[in-house]
Amino acid sequence: MNRPSFLEGALVALGAALGGSVLYTGLRLALLPDAALALTVAALGLGYLLYLLGRSGERVGRVLLVLAWIAVSAAALGLLPGVWGQVLIQLGFIWVARVWNFHGTPTAALLDLGLILGGGAAALWAAVHSGSLFLAVWCLFLVQALFAAIPVRTGLGPDRTLGPTAPAEPFDLARRAAEGALRRIADHP
Structure with missing residues (x-):
C-alpha cells in the first residue's frame, strides 16, 4: 500500500487550493457564483478521490466508488440548490474512500471521521474570517493530510x-x- 505521508498531503492541499481557486475564477466567468462554487467543490472532491485511489493498494471497489461518486454528485448538483449539499457529499465520499482503502478498524474510521469534521470546521472558519476560497480549501485539505498519522490496517x-x-x-x-x-x-x- 502506498500510504501518503503528511508532507505529500500538505503538497496536495496546496495544489487543491491553487487548482480550486483557478477553477472557481474561470467558472465564475460563465456561471452564477453558487453554481461555480458547487462545481468547484465537486471537482475538488473528484480530484481528491482519484488521488486516494491512486495511492491505495486496494483493487476491489475502485470503479464502483467512482461510479457512485458520479451518480450521487450529479444528482446533488441537479437536485440540491447551493453548495452545502455538495460539500457534505464530497466530505462523505472522501471519508468512505479512506475507510475503504486505508483503514481496517472502527477506531481508525472514527478517527478519520473526526479529521473530516475537523477539516470541514477549519475550512468554514477560514472562509468566514478571510473570505478566501484558497484559504478555505487549503485548511480543509491540510487537516486531511493528518490522516497519514492514523494507524494503518x-x-x-x-x-x-x-x-x-x-x-x-x-x-x-x-x-x-x-x-x-x-x-x-x-x-x-
Whole structure:
C-alpha cells in the first residue's frame, strides 16, 4: 500500500487550493457564483478521490466508488440548490474512500471521521474570517493530510480480521509460508 505521508498531503492541499481557486475564477466567468462554487467543490472532491485511489493498494471497489461518486454528485448538483449539499457529499465520499482503502478498524474510521469534521470546521472558519476560497480549501485539505498519522490496517488475513486485508508484501508471504511449514512439522512428529 502506498500510504501518503503528511508532507505529500500538505503538497496536495496546496495544489487543491491553487487548482480550486483557478477553477472557481474561470467558472465564475460563465456561471452564477453558487453554481461555480458547487462545481468547484465537486471537482475538488473528484480530484481528491482519484488521488486516494491512486495511492491505495486496494483493487476491489475502485470503479464502483467512482461510479457512485458520479451518480450521487450529479444528482446533488441537479437536485440540491447551493453548495452545502455538495460539500457534505464530497466530505462523505472522501471519508468512505479512506475507510475503504486505508483503514481496517472502527477506531481508525472514527478517527478519520473526526479529521473530516475537523477539516470541514477549519475550512468554514477560514472562509468566514478571510473570505478566501484558497484559504478555505487549503485548511480543509491540510487537516486531511493528518490522516497519514492514523494507524494503518494490518494484513492479518481473513482468519484474524473480518475486513479486507492489505496486499501482501513478498516478505510477509515468505514469513507466512515459513510459519505454516513450522506448524505442519510441529503437528506431525
